[in-house]
Amino acid sequence: MIDTHTHLYLPDYGDDKCAVVDRALSCGVSMMVLPGVDADSIGSIKELHELRPDATAMCAGLHPTEIKPENWREHFEKIEAELRSSRDSYVAVGEMGLDLYWEQYKLMLQMEAAEAQLDLADELNLPAVIHCREAMPQMLDLMRARKGRLPNLVFHCYSGSADDVSRLRTLEPDVKFGIGGVVTFKKSSLPEILPLIGVDHILLETDAPWLAPVPMRGKQNESAYIPYIATKVAQELRMTVEEIDLRTSEAARKFFRL
Numbered sequence: 001m002i003d004t005h006t007h008l009y010l011p012d013y014g015d016d017k018c019a020v021v022d023r024a025l026s027c028g029v030s031m032m033v034l035p036g037v038d039a040d041s042i043g044s045i046k047e048l049h050e051l052r053p054d055a056t057a058m059c060a061g062l063h064p065t066e067i068k069p070e071n072w073r074e075h076f077e078k079i080e081a082e083l084r085s086s087r088d089s090y091v092a093v094g095e096m097g098l099d100l101y102w103e104q105y106k107l108m109l110q111m112e113a114a115e116a117q118l119d120l121a122d123e124l125n126l127p128a129v130i131h132c133r134e135a136m137p138q139m140l141d142l143m144r145a146r147k148g149r150l151p152n153l154v155f156h157c158y159s160g161s162a163d164d165v166s167r168l169r170t171l172e173p174d175v176k177f178g179i180g181g182v183v184t185f186k187k188s189s190l191p192e193i194l195p196l197i198g199v200d201h202i203l204l205e206t207d208a209p210w211l212a213p214v215p216m217r218g219k220q221n222e223s224a225y226i227p228y229i230a231t232k233v234a235q236e237l238r239m240t241v242e243e244i245d246l247r248t249s250e251a252a253r254k255f256f257r258l
């Protein structure tokens with residue numbers, strides 16, 4: 001299985017950097033994609049990747065909630081320089097996007113940063129990992145304005161509606177949807193839209209250390225919990241876990257060129 005979105009490089013996992021990766025490996029997770037959130041994450045992501053190069057893949061990007069008016073350009077320039085100089089070491093630009101849940105007041109800056117990162121992904125021919133929370137209309141506007149200049153996209157931790165799936169597809173027919181622990185939550189509406197998304201457009205993810213799936217909900221999440229998510233997706237799509245693993249891993253390998 002592949003965890004397509006996991007922040008295992010964060011200090012939350014303690015001094016033994018490899019322990020959390022090795023636990024996932026022993027649970028059948030063969031690859032973990034590490035998204036960046038700002039310029040400072042570049043170093044910690046590289047450090048973990050150098051320790052487990054065959055089990056991890058690197059991304060670099062500026063998360064919308066990390067955007068500060070005084071220094072976001074500085075962060076972006078560092079990320080850009082890193083991606084340009086080491087393009088082949090990276091599998092995606094991100095995470096990036098819009099977040100009006102935590103940061104209602106910075107929409108213009110978030111838009112500017114998202115545009116700059118989408119330009120870069122497009123130019124470097126890398127896919128983009130999108131974080132979009134409470135901002136789907138704004139994200140759709142942004143995509144509409146960029147039609148024809150969009151890199152391949154995954155909406156990580158997808159939280160939109162069924163209608164949004166259709167709206168996104170009219171703009172980017174092959175868009176992927178990151179499905180994580182939320183799908184296992186009792187009140188989640190995600191299970192109903194899984195058939196619409198379809199197994200070949202689902203990328204499994206934990207978004208660790210956040211959003212641990214049931215039965216680990218409330219605990220610190222980690223990539224070893226991907227099987228709980230795969231099992232829930234399998235139940236909803238009436239497929240075997242093996243088939244979910246096969247098809248979503250194939251989709252992830254193709255998307256990130258792993």
Ligand SMILES: [Zn+2]
Binds near residue numbers: 005007035095207
């Ligand atoms: Zn994330």
